[in-house]
Amino acid sequence: MKIKLKRIAVIILTFTACTAFAQKTNQVFNLGSNDIVVNGEFNDFKLEIEVRQEVAGVEIATLTLTSPQKAVPSKFSLKWGVPSNNIAGYWSSHSFLDKTIAPDWGPSTVRSMLAREAPVICLFGHDDSNRQTFAVSEVLNTVISTTAVREEDGMMYNEIQFFTEKNRALSTYRVEIRLDSRPVPYSQALNDVADWWASFEQYTPAQVPEVARMPVYSSWYSYHQNVAMEPLLKECKLAKEMGFESIIIDDGWQTMDSNRGYAYTGDWEPERIPEMKEFVKAVHDLGMKFILWYAVPFVGEKSKAFERMKGKTLSHWKSQGTYVLDPRFPEVRKFIIATYVKAVEDWDLDGFKLDFMARFTANKDTKLVANDGRDYASVNEATDVLMTELMSALRKIKPDIMIEFRRPYVGPAMRKYGNMFRADDCPNVATINRIGTSDLKMLSGNTAVHADMLMWHYDEPVETAALQLLNVMFSVPQISVRLADIPEDHFKMIQFYTAYWLKNRKVLLDGQFHPSNPLMNYPMLSGWSSKKKITTVFADMVVPLEILPGTAIDIINAKSSKKIVIDVKGKSSQFQYTIQDCLGKETMSETVSLQEGVFSFEVPPSGLISFTQLD
Incomplete structure (x- = not known):
């Protein structure tokens, strides 16, 4: 509510400027001191543009297309250039490992829609500053955003494209x-x-229950499809003692087929875990929540449901043995919604891990028309209706139901349905998990950002195993190793850092957050509140440390070397510092006077140093 009230006040207090164009191309308006070129054939549509200032340095242009009768809008784009002064790279939800600027013959591109990516590009400086960030309110239908540098003039050229796919007839678009x-x-x-x-x-995010912000045990990497009640209950007991509050039972419960495909998916009968209701109750008796995996769009070619859904599909994923359902058919939406409502009512589930949402997308062969039984022309609009109705039905049964989505279907509209956003699959690759969770965290607001499930080889030195957890400290951890089987020191490491995470989660999840040096894939992550700052460092580099009254400081050494070097700014102060290894064992505790200058400390690999002010 606070956000909406603030937004209304801004509109009232700032200026507006209106211009109208009709049936013209290459018209220009000014936005944030940039000349924006509107390029397109508008035919019967009249285009009105209103510009307002939100705050100093932030301007918003509202484009409204109107037509006296419904018509299919043609493609149009916005183009502008900006000097490449101190522009080191670009950030988008799709840039991931490569945030370098591309040349104009192969521009950096993000293609966004309801279940893929987000329509935003940020040009950042060598000092991690924002140079220019542009975003679009259209998060349902396809938007193509690009940025590139032109070698002839050293300018960055940006473009936003609309209606690149055939759309339904409209009389108004805003x-x-x-x-x-x-x-x-x-x-x-x-x-x-x-x-x-x-x-x-229309994009109001779903409420996030507190349990969605607590550590999770996942069955996927630890058991894959070989899930069974008794061993997983044993894992739950151990996980609960550490502070894990829910379990996700992943793929495998619904079929005895172990070929890692989806040919038998779609009936959603608990073939491998026939005692599902008893299993859920046993987990509840431990004080944990139960989340179950489903592949929403799939109806396998060998499932019983396939005959019912035949002819109501978007595509065939041949290698996986499954068809992708077409949500534009009301029968498909009814079938999907009934599946999840029945599961909650029959088994008392607490949430769903809803997978493969990005498969709900049109392709070159998709006929974007509302006929032959389809009541929507747009796949995106039909998916939105499906998910809106599904969430309404589920929340009537359980208002605090948990819904997990993973990259890339974690855009702004998906926050309406899901309250847990997870990094993409990256088994045993800690760096990828760090980048994925950091990227998610910057665009997800209060939606709970989860790490991909953590796994490692059990012969790893404990300091190396700990890196999997340390790389995702600023997100909700999901553990997927067999707690009953891992070495004792690995178990103690999870205990120690889970306890640390729980103690500091308000800072880690809710504090200000900054991933430094995006071109270097975030070698340092920092989060802070008014009373504490936590920095995790992944490479040998100098850690800036500003002394603020009453602020405690933790630095986590998420690397194999022992040296932690800090560059102190601010008024001199006395600190008690404590160094611990990754098992929580204290290796040193002394008093130090910190004043402006550089200091060096020996911290065990995967350990941490904590500073507490004494004066």
């Missing part, structure tokens, strides 16, 4: 473009975009 040129940290610019999206009534 979209907002938000351009942020403030010299703030790029992470703040992205956080503010997430808040902007959330301020739209």
Whole structure:
């Protein structure tokens, strides 16, 4: 509510400028001191553009297309250039490992829609500052955003394309473009975009129950499809003692087929765990929540449901033996919704891990028309209706139901349905998990950001195994090793760092957050509140440390070397510092006077140093 009230006040207090164009191309308007070229054939549509200032340095253009009768809008785009002064790279939900600027013959591109990516690009400086961030309010239908540098003039050229796919006939279309040129940290610019999206009534994020922000045990990497009640209950007992509050039973419960495909998926009968109701109750008796995996779009070619759904599919994933259902058919939506409602009512589930949502997408062969039994032309719009109706039905049964989605279907509209966003699958690759969770965190607001399930080889030195957890400390951890089988020191390491995470989760999850040096894939992560700052460092580099009154400081050494070097700024102060290894064993505790300058400490690999002010 606070966000919406603030938004209304901004509109009232700032200026507006209106221009109308009809049947013209290459028209120009000004947004944030940028000349924006509107390129397109508008035919019967009249285009009105209103520009307003949200705050100093942030302007929003509202584009409204109107036609006296319904018509199919043609493709149009917005183009502008900006000098490449101190632009080191670009950030998008799709950039991931490569945030370098591309040349204009192969521009950096993000293609966003309901279940894929997000329509935002941030150009950042060598000092992690925001140079220019542009975002679009259209998060349902396809938007193509690009940025590139032209070698002839050293300019960055940006473009936003609309209606690149055939759309249904419209009489009115409205979209907002938000351009942020403030010299703030790029992470703040992205956080503010997430808040902007959330301020739209149609994109109001789902409530996040507290349990969705607590550690999770996952069956996937530890058991894969070989799931069974008794061994998993044993894991739950051990996990619960550590502070894990829910379990996700992943793929495998619904079929005896272990070929890792989806040919038998779609009936959703608990073939491998026939005692599902008893299993859920036993987990509840331990004080934990029970989340079950489903592949929402799939109806396997060998499932009984396939005959019912025949002819109501979007595509065939041949290698996986499954068809992708077409949500534009009301029978498909009814079938999917009934499946999940029945599961909650029959088994008393607490949530769902809803997988493969990105498969709900049109392809080159999709006929975007509402006929032959389809009541929607757009796949995206039909998916939105499906998920809206599904969430309404589930929340009537369990208002605090948990819904997990994973990259790339974690855009702003998906926050309406899901309250847990997870990094993409990255088994045993800690760096990828760090990048994925950090990227998610900057655009997800209060939606709980989860790490991909953590796993490692049990012969790993405990300091190396700990890196899997340390790379995702600023997200909700999901553990997927066999707690009953791992070495004793691995078990103690999970105990120690889970306890540390629980003690500091308000800072780790809710504090200000900044991943440094995006071109270097975030070698340092920092989070802070008014009373504490936590920095995790993944490479040998100098850690800036500003002394603020009453602020405790933790630095986690998430690397194999022992040296932690800090560069102190601020008024001199006395600190008690304590060094612990990854098992929680204290290796040193002394008093030190910190004043401006550089200090060095020996911290065990995967250990941490904690500073507490004494004066």
